[in-house]
Amino acid sequence: MISTLKGVLIKRSPEEVVVDVGGVGYELRVPLSTLTELPEEGKGVFLYIHTSVREDAIELYGFKEEAERDLFRRLLTVTGVGPRLALNILSGTTVADLEYAIEKEDIALLTRLPGVGKKTAQRILFELKEKLPARMTEEDRVCVDAVSALVNLGYKKAQAREAVKKAYDRGHRDIETILKEALKYLNT
Numbered sequence: 001m002i003s004t005l006k007g008v009l010i011k012r013s014p015e016e017v018v019v020d021v022g023g024v025g026y027e028l029r030v031p032l033s034t035l036t037e038l039p040e041e042g043k044g045v046f047l048y049i050h051t052s053v054r055e056d057a058i059e060l061y062g063f064k065e066e067a068e069r070d071l072f073r074r075l076l077t078v079t080g081v082g083p084r085l086a087l088n089i090l091s092g093t094t095v096a097d098l099e100y101a102i103e104k105e106d107i108a109l110l111t112r113l114p115g116v117g118k119k120t121a122q123r124i125l126f127e128l129k130e131k132l133p134a135r136m137t138e139e140d141r142v143c144v145d146a147v148s149a150l151v152n153l154g155y156k157k158a159q160a161r162e163a164v165k166k167a168y169d170r171g172h173r174d175i176e177t178i179l180k181e182a183l184k185y186l187n188t
Helices: 032-037 067-075 083-091 095-103 107-111 118-128 138-151 158-169 175-186
Strands: 004-012 017-022 022-028 044-053 059-064
Touching: 004 022, 022 083, 032 083, 059 067, 059 083, 067 083, 067 095, 067 118, 083 095, 095 107, 095 118, 107 118, 107 138, 138 158, 138 175, 158 175
Parallel strands: 022 059
Antiparallel strands: 004 017, 004 044, 017 022, 044 059
């Protein structure tokens, strides 16, 4: 399996790009988001690759971001979604927006994507809802930021987590109050 390619971009078009790696030109299909971020021809490029092996062909799909490739692979696990449709879906939205639409079960956003009808959108929601990483809630974000601030002040991460958890469990929800309470706990 080819996981990444680093080489020189020698051809670029909406249908394909070709990357020369050590004298071998690799033809790749890429989503529009990756295509727009590629350098001009003759410049160096690094892409994350998904290799699709079928009975009659080996196709390579390239992505600028690893998260985009990972979501592409998850889309391929959905019944009725092949590489071309998955590429179209990623060409029509960002990874974050697609993950948010799946998490919030936003069928309207999914059906606006190229090639996605209502039934396909429903299958995507049903089959990917549990496969996507859980998004961090606002409360989680506050706690992570508070722990990070305490670590930056020189406290050990385990101690900082424990102090933040105690402050959060006491009902404190904003970062300033959590930090004040956690510091009280740590300094006693």
